Amino acid sequence: MSNLTHVDASGSANMVDVNSKAETVRVATAEAFIYMSQATIDEVLAHQNKKGDVLTTAKIAGIMAAKKCSDLIPLCHPLMLSQVDVDIEVQAEQLRLRVTSLCKLSGKTGVEMEALTAVSxxxxxxxxxxxxxxPNMRIEGMRVLSKSGGKTGDWQHPNT
Incomplete structure (x- = not known):
């Protein structure tokens, strides 16, 4: 079991020790899509949703979620994020909203999970x-778009 990064020699789960890793600037971006009817898109754009400002609330929720990632995902390191951006782009012709995130820090571990948590x-x-x-909405296509920093360097999803 010694080849597994999140399992110790006795087979117990553990959080990886990152003390020996180099501190680098790390950035990750992610996206997800939510498909909805044209009427619902129109309602969102006109700020006529009964629950309030849908876009601003979703952006704040995504930022808050990125900051709480280690509370949600077992064995994730708590991170001191220096930047979290969440953007929501209306793609009316495809009857969807595209949610994107960017997470950044200077540290010893990556921020891909934080970016995914934000869009989710x-x-x-x-x-x-x-x-x-x-009620027929659906969420699809959640994925990491890019990451930079760390030992493995830069990576970009091949379909972006």
Whole structure:
């Protein structure tokens, strides 16, 4: 079991010791899509949702979620994020909203999970706030788009 990074010699789960890793600037971006009806998109854009400002609330939820990632994902390191951005782009022609995130820090471990958590919770917040208007919504395509820093350097999803 010694080849497994999150399992110790006795087979117990453990958080990886990153003390010997170099501190570098680390950045990750992620995306997710939430599909909804045109009427619901129009309602969001006109700020007529009964629960309030859907886009701003979802952005704040995504930022808060990135900061709480280690509380949600077992064995994730608590990180001192220096930047979290969440953006929501209306893609009306595809009947969807594209949620993107960027997470950044200077540290010893990557921020991919934080970026994924941000888009996931932002999309879930959009769903929650719009479900009365469109219970048929669906969330799809959550993925890491890019990451930089650390021993493995830069990486970009091949389909971006």
């Amino acid at each position: 919770v932002a999309a879930l917040t959009l769903f929650d706030m719009c479900k009365a208007s469109d």
